[in-house]
Amino acid sequence: MYDWMVLGEWLELAVRWLHVVTAIAWIGSSFYFIALDLGLHRDRNLASGADGEEWQVHGGGFYHIQKYLVAPAQMPDHLVWFKWESYMTWLSGFAMLALVYYLGAEFYLIDPAVLELSQVQAIALSMASLAFGWVAYNTLCKGFVNANQTALMAALFVVLVGMAWFYTQVFSGRAAMLHLGAFTASIMTANVFFIIMPNQRVVVADLIAGRAPDPKYGKIAKQRSTHNNYLTLPVVFLMLSNHYPLVFATKYNWVIASLVFLMGVTIRHWFNSRHARKGNPHWTLGLTVVLFLLTAWLSTAALRTQPQEAALDGAALRYASAQGFDDVVGIVQGRCSMCHAAEPSWDGLAWPPKGIVLETPAQIAHEARRIYLQAGITHAMPPANLSFMESEEREAIILWFQRAGEGGQDS
Numbered sequence: 577m578y579d580w581m582v583l584g585e586w587l588e589l590a591v592r593w594l595h596v597v598t599a600i601a602w603i604g605s606s607f608y609f610i611a612l613d614l615g616l617h618r619d620r621n622l623a624s625g626a627d628g629e630e631w632q633v634h635g636g637g638f639y640h641i642q643k644y645l646v647a648p649a650q651m652p653d654h655l656v657w658f659k660w661e662s663y664m665t666w667l668s669g670f671a672m673l674a675l676v677y678y679l680g681a682e683f684y685l686i687d688p689a690v691l692e693l694s695q696v697q698a699i700a701l702s703m704a705s706l707a708f709g710w711v712a713y714n715t716l717c718k719g720f721v722n723a724n725q726t727a728l729m730a731a732l733f734v735v736l737v738g739m740a741w742f743y744t745q746v747f748s749g750r751a752a753m754l755h756l757g758a759f760t761a762s763i764m765t766a767n768v769f770f771i772i773m774p775n776q777r778v779v780v781a782d783l784i785a786g787r788a789p790d791p792k793y794g795k796i797a798k799q800r801s802t803h804n805n806y807l808t809l810p811v812v813f814l815m816l817s818n819h820y821p822l823v824f825a826t827k828y829n830w831v832i833a834s835l836v837f838l839m840g841v842t843i844r845h846w847f848n849s850r851h852a853r854k855g856n857p858h859w860t861l862g863l864t865v866v867l868f869l870l871t872a873w874l875s876t877a878a879l880r881t882q883p884q885e886a887a888l889d890g891a892a893l894r895y896a897s898a899q900g901f902d903d904v905v906g907i908v909q910g911r912c913s914m915c916h917a918a919e920p921s922w923d924g925l926a927w928p929p930k931g932i933v934l935e936t937p938a939q940i941a942h943e944a945r946r947i948y949l950q951a952g953i954t955h956a957m958p959p960a961n962l963s964f965m966e967s968e969e970r971e972a973i974i975l976w977f978q979r980a981g982e983g984g985q986d987s
Contacts, residue, residue, distance in 0.1 A: 757814030
């Protein structure tokens with residue numbers, strides 16, 4: 577069992593690494609092409625019939641890039657498609673969601689103090705919400721197809737704020753922020769899969785058949801690509817937020833998430849304006865700083881320094897009843913609780929690291945797996961062994977956890 581648990585940790589690390597690598601590839605190519613499109617010189621009568629061109633230098637060489645407003649006169653022999661970066665980012669991200677929040681629903685997804693849910697109910701609600709995101713967004717895009725695009729973005733912002741509030745009413749704070757990021761990222765990948773790529777295939781099919789492609793397909797694809805451009809930075813923030821209780825473990829976490837979306841718009845607007853040679857709108861940077869300071873203030877104004885006591889049910893009850901639990905409680909309270917407390921006594925700490933409190937037996941039982949992996953199997957905790965946890969104490973943690981896995985009390 578325990579070898580499988582360690583193997584599971586490595587699997588999680590491998591999938592997380594894959595997710596980061598593919599996300600870098602997707603975000604990098606997306607940002608590059610948006611910047612390229614905005615920076616094209618369109619005031620030149622190009623012999624090729626292209627809409628614009630750009631000269632760039634990188635890696636010791638010069639690049640001459642041209643963009644066609646709809647398509648070239650004929651299909652090129654070698655055409656590079658940018659799609660797998662998006663698909664693999666979503667697939668690896670969903671795999672992470674399943675590994676951490678679905679398999680660990682009892683610990684990371686469900687918070688009985690927020691809403692009593694079974695694991696099946698919580699997972700079903702999670703999946704349904706991701707599907708709802710695409711349906712709601714796509715409906716808005718179709719309804720606002722001929723409207724001012726700023727109005728469309730405002731309508732999308734209302735949906736995102738509503739989902740931020742909704743997630744905090746059904747899941748734990750950590751899971752709520754992560755799900756809002758997954759909700760948005762699912763919209764972005766669905767844009768690629770359902771709109772951008774199919775539209776590009778229509779244009780390619782027209783070229784192969786010798787027909788003049790309809791420019792509407794490229795226009796729609798560009799609209800969705802622009803939306804992705806403005807949603808990217810908030811998604812990155814939300815994916816990182818689960819490491820910072822200041823973001824997720826506050827009364828106003830849904831408001832913070834909403835402000836993060838606004839910061840994503842202001843930051844990207846500055847870059848996009850620069851790339852389009854429309855000056856330096858420094859006001860956007862000033863507004864971003866104001867919004868960031870406001871989120872910091874909100875996070876400290878209502879930080880949950882005293883989490884609700886976890887109910888002793890399921891796995892937590894098994895760990896609490898296993899032989900050696902009383903010894904482990906003493907070890908953790910003596911070596912870990914000075915930091916992992918509602919009001920840490922360790923100098924320099926204003927709140928418990930990662931929002932994990934280990935003061936009571938119930939809290940310790942609820943975090944059994946973390947304690948086993950971080951202080952038993954590995955020596956990650958205490959950091960630098962500042963509280964001098966002995967090897968015998970680590971062995972006691974390992975033995976207790978294994979006894980719990982074997983059914984609790986020894987005969």
